[in-house]
Amino acid sequence: MPAVALKGRLTIVLFLMPITLFYALVWLYPLILVFLQSFGVPTLSGKPEVEGYPTTEFYREFASSPRYLTALWFSFWNSLVAVLVSILVGYLLALVLFLYDFRGKRFISVLYKLPLFVPYLVAAFMWWVLLVPKGYVYEFLKALGVIGQGAQLVNDPLGIGIIVANTWMHIPFVALVSLGSLKLVDPSLVEAARVLGADMRRVLRHIYIPLTLPGILASLQLIFLSMFGGFSVAYILGASFPTYMSVTIYEDVVQRYLWSIGSVQAVIYLISALVITYTYSKISRKGLRRI
């Protein structure tokens, strides 16, 4: 009955209307303004920042300035390192919690999730307190001889502080996802392997890891993006240069009112995030197929 189908379709559109309208107005429209502003059209700045718009002048400025390219590259590799460390430690933690019984396990399996709910800003501040000279971790590492006199763990050019805080924030998330998928592994597979004489190491290598890791990697792309696009951790723990692109955008727009070049960065930042999402899901899907 076409009449009923039409009515059903109309209902669906109607019911999707509030959420669509909201995002169109408060999210998509501002992004379109940013896109236009990046070509010099004064949609955000009010008055034109350049004569003769639209122009690609600001994109050329972006491409020729080491400040912006370095920021983009720094955001990428620094968050990638943090992602890899988080995945490694988080997965290890999940394996221990999944495979072994020990005293205090219940306590630990609640405790490790605490960072999930801690605001980024607070996490960044807490690690700043620990990693700054005279902070507990800094002094401990110095006493151990891991770091020398005058070493910098925060506001440093390598972004060590950023990596530590981001890792702290995201390990629980990795562990949570990993535990969930470890629990889904068919126990009879493990049983069979054990009966056939496989030791724990082989069971891990040939059953648990290949069955769980690809799915875990796939569900972790949001972590990468939240680190890559994050602001507060990079702002508080990062150096003034090189730093994350979120910080250079903030400085340009909020502190120096350079709307067009800020918008160019925002557009490129956004596109990079989409490219990361796409590439990541492609790689993890390929990994899935191989198994």
Place this chain on the structure above:
Amino acid sequence: MRGAPLTRAGIAILTLVIVVFVLLPIFTVFLWAFSERWPGAKLFPEAFGLKWFRLLIESGALVQPLTYSLIIAAIVVVASALISIPAAYVVGVKRFRGREIVESLALMPLIVPPIATGVGILGYYTQIGFKSNIWAVASVHLIGAIPFMFRSLAAAFESVDPALEDAARILGASRLRVLRHVYLPLITPGLLAGSVFAFAWSLNEFLLTLLVGLPDIVTLPVQIFRYVGGYYIQVAPVSALSVILLIPSIIFLILSEKYIRAEFVPGAGVKG
């Protein structure tokens, strides 16, 4: 499984490292917050007290921001539920073309870096004069809160038996009546989970609040940022403020442990 002695020793060490790693930052911040006197060379404070909390209250850095944070979070919970329920209903219950597209579009706000949206919103809100009030701040909090609310609700709607709706409809109930009397009681757990995340999101959101809230609307995170954003960080007062923001975090942890299915938790930390 218990494992060989060597494995057990390894696990014990690993466990200890994890406990220290997770707790050390929080422990240190509590030390600072409750320290009355802490000479630079000492490992621990010499005296404990509520000095810094008193200072925060007297200087007006606590009560007003806390009030704003709570009011805005309440608005965000209600608004995100109202906006998400209709969409979650059709996505969870109806089968239609483009359903997957709607679902993956709902993730877009989490993929785009908040500063990119923030630049646009800052310019746009400045031009239309919609800044520095609680509604402007609530509207930007909704951007990140709705995806969580929507996902929890859609999952809840999906788990309801569609035969219940058919039965009610055949007996003459209107669509709204069905939504209210059949679905609402059944989706309550999903609604609660979504509310916890929307509330947590709003309480912790910082970057967009900073952009559209100033000068009048200062929430707790923005207040923290005022202390730590400059060249000189005042550790003790910021620690006291952090402790106040950590209390709800611990409550959320306990709530989610008790009432919320784990799969809703992922991504709870994607905020500026």
